[in-house]
Amino acid sequence: MHPFLNQLPSSSFLHALQDGGDKSRQGPRGPIQARGMAPSSRQESSPEEGLPTKWSRRWAMAGWALLTLLLLGLLLGSSVLWFYVFGNCGPPPCETPVCLHLLDYYLASGNSSVAPCNNFFNFACGEPGKTINSFHALEDENKRLLRRVLEAPGSWHPGSGEEKAFQFYGSCMDTDAIEAAGTGPLKQVIEELGGWNISGKWTFSDFNQTLALLMSQYGHFPFFRAYLRTHPSPPHAPVIQIDQPEFEVPLKQEQEQKIYAQIIREYLAYLQQLGTLLGGDPEKVQQHAFLSISITSRLFKYLRLLEQRQSQDKLFHVLTIEQLQEMAPAIDWLSCLQETFKPMSLSPSQALVIHDLDYLRNMSQLVQEEMLKHRDVLQSHMILGLVETLTPALDSKFREARRELSQKLQELTEQPLMPAHPRWKKCVEDTGAFFEPTLAALYVKEAFGPGTQRAAMKLFTEIKDALIARLKKLSWISEKSQKEAQDRVTQLQVKIGAPDWVLKPELARQEYQDIQFGPSFLQSVLSCVKSLRARNVQSFLQPSSHHRWQVSPWGVNAYYSISDHVVVFPAGLLQPPFFHAGYPRAVNFGATGSIMARELLHIFYQLLLPGGCPACDTHALQEALLCLEHHYDALLLPSRSSLNGSQTFLENAADVGGLAIALQAYSKRLLEYRGETTLPNQDLSPHRLFFRSYAQVMCREPNPQDIQDIHRPPSLRVNGPLSSIPAFARYFGCPHDALMNPSRRCQLW
Structure with a gap:
């Protein structure tokens, strides 16, 4: 019997309820007699006097049966309603243009023939040799936006930064004039x-x-x-x-x-x-x-x-x-x-x-x-x-000679052949280098409005709160070091979008007065080179309490500055397919949220180095680091050479911890706020979409020739952190001891 049925009234209690009206009309002493003060002699009752008692029992049984049927009907009805609302419907699909575009991007980049539990990198990023570098793709899209801005018709104030930037870009694209100059x-x-x-x-x-x-x-x-x-x-x-x-x-x-x-x-x-x-x-x-x-x-x-x-x-x-x-x-x-x-x-x-x-x-x-x-x-x-x-x-003869050399060097060093660099992209890059304040203001105006900035700042705040909560639960960190770590997070500055001077166009108009465009494009370039160097020197000579950005606002690289204790997320990073205020929250937390968490963990690299945390439980910390190294070694596919985990353990630790912190922040967000959506026509629950979005950020082809890359191979940046999260295997239903559901996991962050 259902536990709730045990709480129903008994037949005797029903009888009491039926007789309750008469008892309430008894005298003051009536109830006392009913509880045990019986008369001295027993009175016999006639058959007619016994009829009400028999009918009461029958009505009690009928009432019991009726209530049982009613309760069963309510339970059945609520179960059907629950299944229909929550089991059948689920989160509503996001069918706005930005969500549909994201859906197309995921479908084009993934490989659904691969089982997610066997190799999630290949599932999300596609077949080897056809993987799109997500960061490069976003970087190119930002440059295309700048191209559209620079090629749009407009009138500018004579001598202003806007006018000179547009003039430079136009002369860079005028290859006929460059050819004529020889x-x-x-x-x-x-x-x-x-x-x-x-x-x-x-x-x-x-x-x-x-x-x-x-x-x-x-x-x-x-x-x-x-x-x-x-x-x-x-x-x-x-x-x-x-x-x-x-x-x-x-x-x-x-x-x-x-x-x-x-x-x-x-x-x-x-x-x-x-x-x-x-x-x-x-x-x-x-x-x-x-x-x-x-x-x-x-x-x-x-x-x-x-x-x-x-x-x-x-x-x-x-x-x-x-x-x-x-x-x-x-x-x-x-x-x-x-x-x-x-x-x-x-x-x-x-x-x-x-x-x-x-x-x-x-x-x-x-x-x-x-x-x-x-x-x-x-x-x-x-x-x-x-x-x-x-x-x-220079003219095309010099550019063609350079292109041929680059192609031959790529072949000899067995690097993937890069497509020819289109002229417009080089012109956008040079215009951005020489006229960064002007292009920064134009880019932010076009691609990073106040609503996007508020949404990004809110996401960062939630990620930071999740990190602080997680620091309190670390087993290897001492109470003193934990307090110091929390203070470091609290004192951290965050810069999102662009520097403050981007929104001051008067600065852009004053900065380029020394640039003189010559009769040839080469002379214009040399004038810009000289001006840029002088401006850079002058900026360092001027005392400033503000952080000097190391990346342009349309760049895609977030970073943490040790000297200024500031973390920077440029506007170029906070763009589709990594971030959009209209995306399902799972996408923003999985993609950009994990990036934010990873950059925050860079603050604590020193704690993981030998002697970096004297007051911590050194044995527990070393056990966690060794476990993490073994975890990554076990993920290497047979065709891949061994990877020395000790060389990359700091970045591995940041990847694993960043994903865990972003997941914790997202799960808290789901509990506190309603209205989550997902992508249409996909078997992606919100948590599945979270993990897919994380993986999508990491997609790229491995480059063994890049000795400066401390994250290689890229498959480990996807499979390593995801397989370390028990929730991943649970939401994707991975069998025990599958590649993405190992028997042993590590707890570092």
């Missing part, structure tokens, strides 16, 4: 640098004067890089930093000897082609190109990978200009840096941050040797490198 503008630049022996005359210009011109006027650094950044250590003041140069040719350490020799031959042929296009004598071109390659090869030998410098505790050194001059005397450091970072006032006692001192010593010795033997070759080497960097501003 090599004339480039030859004029070479003459201003003192000429070279490949073609024309060489005036034997001073090496350091030429180097200073290349660095300050053309933004080209042939032997090292110099830039302004905040100091790596507190108080993180702006400081000039000297680092290794960036080379077009892949480093020798990454290639087999045979392949590296083929790469050098292709690069040599490319340099010869550049010299020939500039009218050089074929014999001199071949000689200078070969010696230029020799210089590059020798510089390669002095380079050390970041991991090597880190293991040797040589990430950076702090030296004065005077001390660096003694250690690397071939470069006139004071004059070169003074020209590059005008209007800074430098002196020999100026402190610098040096990222690879051994490289600079060896580079200086190489330059000294070449100045004694092949001074003209050093000039040719610097000019050939400049021509490479200026290729997008």
Whole structure:
């Protein structure tokens, strides 16, 4: 019998109810007698007097049966109603245009023939070789929006930032004018640098004067890089930093000897082609190109990978200009840096941050040797490198030579062939680099309204609250460290959308007064390069209490700044298919919410490093980290090589923790608020949609050649965190010991 039926009144109780009316009319002593004070003699009753008692019992049985039927009917009716409302209907589908577009995106990128419990990466991201890089796709869509803005007709205030940005983009797209100018503008630049022996005359210009011109006027650094950044250590003041140069040719350490020799031959042929296009004598071109390659090869030998410098505790050194001059005397450091970072006032006692001192010593010795033997070759080497960097501003012959080299290098290094970079995309990128304040304001106005910003901030607040709640339940963290961690989260600044200055158009109009567009597109580019460098220096010289954004508002990379204790989520990231105020909440929490949680966990990387949390339960922490490493090792497919989990454990921990925190915040949201929706015509409950949206963010093809990628392979960024969440296996009905439902899970965050 149903438990509720046990609470129904008994037949005797029904009898009492029927007789209750008479008893209520008895005298004051009547009830006392009924409870046991009976008369002294028993009175016999006639058969007629017994009839009411028999009929009462029959009515009691009938009442009992009637109430039972009524109750069963109510239970059956409520069950049917419950099934119809909640079991049959479920959350209503979102059929707005943005949701239907998202549905099409998911259908196009996934592979429904793969069982979700066997490999969710392939289920959500599609077949190998056909996977869309979600971040690249979003980045391209943001650039397309900027293109539409730049190509839309409009009238701008004369001399304003808007007018100059539109003029620059238009001249960049005017390839007919660039073709008509030919090599004339480039030859004029070479003459201003003192000429070279490949073609024309060489005036034997001073090496350091030429180097200073290349660095300050053309933004080209042939032997090292110099830039302004905040100091790596507190108080993180702006400081000039000297680092290794960036080379077009892949480093020798990454290639087999045979392949590296083929790469050098292709690069040599490319340099010869550049010299020939500039009218050089074929014999001199071949000689200078070969010696230029020799210089590059020798510089390669002095380079050390970041991991090597880190293991040797040589990430950076702090030296004065005077001390660096003694250690690397071939470069006139004071004059070169003074020209590059005008209007800074430098002196020999100026402190610098040096990222690879051994490289600079060896580079200086190489330059000294070449100045004694092949001074003209050093000039040719610097000019050939400049021509490479200026290729997008030159005519089609130079651009085609560069495209062919890139394609051959991709084939030799077995990288996937990249499609030709459309002209409009390069023009959008350069316009954005030179006129960022203007384009930032136009982009935010077009794609990131106040409603989107409020929705994004609300999502971040819920993610942050979930993290604080989770910190209180960690088994390995001490009470003191837990309190410090909560304070760190509370004190964190968050920047969402764009910097404050984006909404101040008067700044954009004042910033570009020094840009002068020349008769050729190349001259316009060089004027923009010079202006941009001066603006960057000026921004560092001005005292500011605000964080300097490291990404443009239309960028897609969120980041955490250690020096400013601020986390940044640009407007370009908070776009479909990652985020939209009209999406089902499962999408926003699964995609953008997990990104936000992961960036928040970057605050606590130090706690996971050896000795980073002395007051914590070290044994429990190490057990959790070791468990996480084994968890990822077990997910590697047989065809994949082993992955050293110790090299990526920080990012793995952030991925797993970020997903768990986002799921906790989403589950709380479902309990507190109604009105969740899902995508139509899909077998995706809200929680299934949450997990699918998380995976969609991570979709991309693996790139073994990218040694800087600490997240590879991408399948682990999907399968690793999802298989660590018991709720995933529960909502997808994964059988025990399936790939996505392991028998053992780890609890780190």
